[in-house]
Amino acid sequence: MADKYAIEQPSSGEGNDFRSGFVCLVGRPNAGKSTLINSIIGRKIAITSDRPQTTRRTVRGVLTRKDGQLIIVDTPGLHKPKTLLGERLNDLVRSTWTEVDVIGFCLAANEQTGVGDRRLAAELAEIQRGPVVCIITKTDVATPDQIAARLTSVQELAEKVGLEVSEYVPLSAVTGANVDVLVDLVIAGLPVGPQLFPATQDTDEPEEAMVAELIREAALADVKDELPHSIAATVDEMTLREGRPVDKPLMDIHATIHVERDSQKPIIIGKGGAHLKRIGTAARGNIEVLVGMPVYLNIHVRVAKEWQRDPKQLRRLGF
Ligand SMILES: Nc1nc2c(ncn2[C@@H]2O[C@H](COP(=O)(O)OP(=O)(O)OP(=O)(O)O)[C@@H](O)[C@H]2O)c(=O)[nH]1
Numbered sequence: 177m178a179d180k181y182a183i184e185q186p187s188s189g190e191g192n193d194f195r196s197g198f199v200c201l202v203g204r205p206n207a208g209k210s211t212l213i214n215s216i217i218g219r220k221i222a223i224t225s226d227r228p229q230t231t232r233r234t235v236r237g238v239l240t241r242k243d244g245q246l247i248i249v250d251t252p253g254l255h256k257p258k259t260l261l262g263e264r265l266n267d268l269v270r271s272t273w274t275e276v277d278v279i280g281f282c283l284a285a286n287e288q289t290g291v292g293d294r295r296l297a298a299e300l301a302e303i304q305r306g307p308v309v310c311i312i313t314k315t316d317v318a319t320p321d322q323i324a325a326r327l328t329s330v331q332e333l334a335e336k337v338g339l340e341v342s343e344y345v346p347l348s349a350v351t352g353a354n355v356d357v358l359v360d361l362v363i364a365g366l367p368v369g370p371q372l373f374p375a376t377q378d379t380d381e382p383e384e385a386m387v388a389e390l391i392r393e394a395a396l397a398d399v400k401d402e403l404p405h406s407i408a409a410t411v412d413e414m415t416l417r418e419g420r421p422v423d424k425p426l427m428d429i430h431a432t433i434h435v436e437r438d439s440q441k442p443i444i445i446g447k448g449g450a451h452l453k454r455i456g457t458a459a460r461g462n463i464e465v466l467v468g469m470p471v472y473l474n475i476h477v478r479v480a481k482e483w484q485r486d487p488k489q490l491r492r493l494g495f
């Protein structure tokens with residue numbers, strides 16, 4: 177496969193200095209990993225929310241430049257698991273970081289260095305093979321003093337646990353400040369190698385999976401408390417409506433939101449279906465951008481009893 181795509185490799189003049197490889201973003205929940213991958217790729221390929229533990233699958237983004245190709249992998253936030261789903265998500269992070277060339281350790285500038293950071297740093301020190309870049313995120317919502325203090329405490333932490341940090345990069349994925357600096361230095365740290373994906377491809381996420389995620393994101397956006405963790409979304413069918421004029425295509429999408437308990441179903445649906453309608457409208461906007469045409473979206477709500485703890489249900493939902 178690499179050979180096939182190597183033909184498409186942009187010529188670099190000198191020939192053999194094109195770099196390629198994988199970087200994964202790891203960090204505590206809510207550190208801003210998914211927002212950062214979207215900022216680097218330049219469009220929404222991973223969903224984000226202000227709820228911790230939003231990401232549940234690895235999402236790969238591909239950035240191709242003249243000097244190299246960076247495959248950037250978003251991972252779930254590493255946390256203390258309370259359910260089988262939580263354990264699976266942590267396992268996914270740990271299996272992902274062993275397979276990449278560079279690790280981007282994300283820590284929010286507006287938070288204090290705490291126990292969770294210490295645990296994660298110590299674990300990274302233990303598995304370290306290649307460069308680890310410390311990314312101090314969300315600098316737009318931190319004062320210069322806060323950023324400096326966070327940098328110092330993370331530096332001290334790295335020294336204490338024996339984590340070798342190749343670079344510290346404070347940035348904001350929201351304003352874009354310093355994101356280019358991160359990309360430049362990560363690409364420079366990749367091994368010389370061929371282009372692995374076609375230059376026109378910016379993710380290998382299947383469209384259906386992205387649609388399901390956009391529905392989950394819309395549902396996460398306005399439910400309270402524990403409910404975010406209980407929600408899963410799947411796409412049952414995605415087809416082009418037949419008999420439409422060529423210049424006016426329409427996509428029919430049938431999807432399901434799964435909740436864990438009977439009592440959660442009316443919360444998602446809302447009075448007279450008002451809440452579900454709001455979720456559908458919000459999701460549809462992003463889905464239409466993704467698929468590039470108008471969408472008819474039908475969402476069904478289903479109870480999958482205690483799915484976060486049930487291996488069979490987890491398998492059905494793709495975990
Ligand atoms: N102001 C500001 N907010 C940010 C920035 N990056 C992320 N956020 C916000 O922080 C929250 C969490 O962002 P995510 O990107 O979903 O965080 P994550 O690390 O992927 O979280 P998990 O998937 O739960 O591990 C969201 O509300 C984002 O809008 C940033 O650079 N500046």
Ligand SMILES: [Mg+2]
Pocket residue numbers: 209210211223224230231250251252253
């Ligand atoms: Mg995320």
